[in-house]
Amino acid sequence: MQTGASPLSRTLANLFLWGAVLVALLPLGLVALNAFKPHTAIVANPLSLPESLSLDNFARAWNGGKFSIGIVNSLLLSGTTTLITLAFASLAAFALARRKIPGWQLITIYFLCATTVPIQLFLFPLYFVYAKLGIVGNFAATALILAAINLPITIFLLRAYVISIPQDVDDAAFMDGANPLQTFLHVILPLMRPGLITVAIIVFLNSWNEFLITSTFQKGRSNITMTLGYLSMNGTYATDQGALMAGAFILVAPIVVFFLLLQRFFISGMTSGAVKG
Template identity: 55%
Template sequence: MRGRMKHVAVIVGHVLLVAFAATALFPLLLVLINSFKTSSEVTANPLAPPTELRLDNFAEAWNYGHFAQGFVNSFILTFTTVVVVLVCSSLAGYVLAGKKIRVWPAVMIYFMVAMTVPIQLFLFPLYYVFAQLQLLGNVVAVGVVIAAINMPLSVFLMRTFFLKIPKSVEEAALVDGANTFQLLRSVMLPVVSPGLITVATIVGLMAWNEFLITSTFLQGGEESSITATLGYLSMNGTFSTDQGVMMAGAVILVAPIMVVFILLQRHFVDGFVSGSVKG
């Protein structure tokens, strides 16, 4: 009887997982199907398959959405954000996990408070500073701002991964003559590599999809500093009535994110599971 109940529970769990997966994937499939239709076909029946594959929707979306320049700027923005976050959060997480400073409780409280403060409160002061330093439209500078926004969560995650490393590992490396830099580079960071991948994935997705900060500091009307997200949103005025082209633009925008997430999914899940044991 116990084995039968366990078998039923497994079946029910798989059914629920399939239902959740279908709920998440259905909108994406619907966007993909409608990206090959004309606007009239989308309006008539968005659930019906296309009568013919209109690949020119993708060509129009690519040209009018300035995706060529947008993808370059989005990559620079995301790369800058991820690098800054990984360097700073790994160092801060190592220090806070080891309680290597006396005021570490105050620092933890500071990061907790920082997570609750909305970024809208700092938009005007930041804009003034950017204007004074002539950094408006600078993709790298905006990446640093986005990194600062995501820093509290990243520090908490990295601290959790460092807490899982036994103290004896660090002590053994120090006894063998390793300095702090060698300890971090050769011992600690390889052990917390799942955490680095998890943080990089989360922060990278947030940076790629960022709209509020980029539209404020990158002056989205200029093609030289436009990101892929801003390029897609700039299509609303021209193709607001052509749903086929808008759907094609959405596919172009989402496709890189889906590919990266699928490639890193295993490491992402492993990182979350291993980092959720101790906090």
């Protein structure tokens, strides 16, 4: 009796995966290629190799996009959003997985519905409230909105990790005299580390790439993020494709490096949740 996939199916699967990789990397490769070329060379032939590895485009993009300010603000906003999301999502996941909450099915449906509602519906009332409170441009206030957007999916992911942890672990902690909060902090939370890392990566990347919320609530030159800084280049450098390509490379490079450094944790966390959850 044969087991496993046939050589043909494995070959087709590998070809499909390599094709997907090429499709994903091709735009990044073109950006990196044209970031070192002047505007005239890009317009003449965007697929040609650069004649030299000049960093002039990067210097203009860094200054024009105000990336020295934007990278600090993006790290602050993304980091704050990630911390808020992890704090609330881990507590909610623990409660939904371990406590018999009346009507928990309705709560689950509510979270599912929340993932489908467009945030554009809430922009005007949110901005009105934020303007009244005088917190437009406040990173913590903006991070609360981004955290609320990411909470439904992160709660579902972390709930799967809590369910995968045997109930006997909780019972042993209770037998030793631990209360629910102590059980969560000292027993369950350390065991959720793969899920927490996975969720942190997802939320951080979503917050870094977010544009609609930051462009609405992060007003002022001192509050500019990387995405907003790159947007500001479109008017000034509309006829300088080299600077725009360099700016796109500067915008994308940190998150690519961030994901490559943490991809091992991300993959192990996703597979662990898929198997155990």
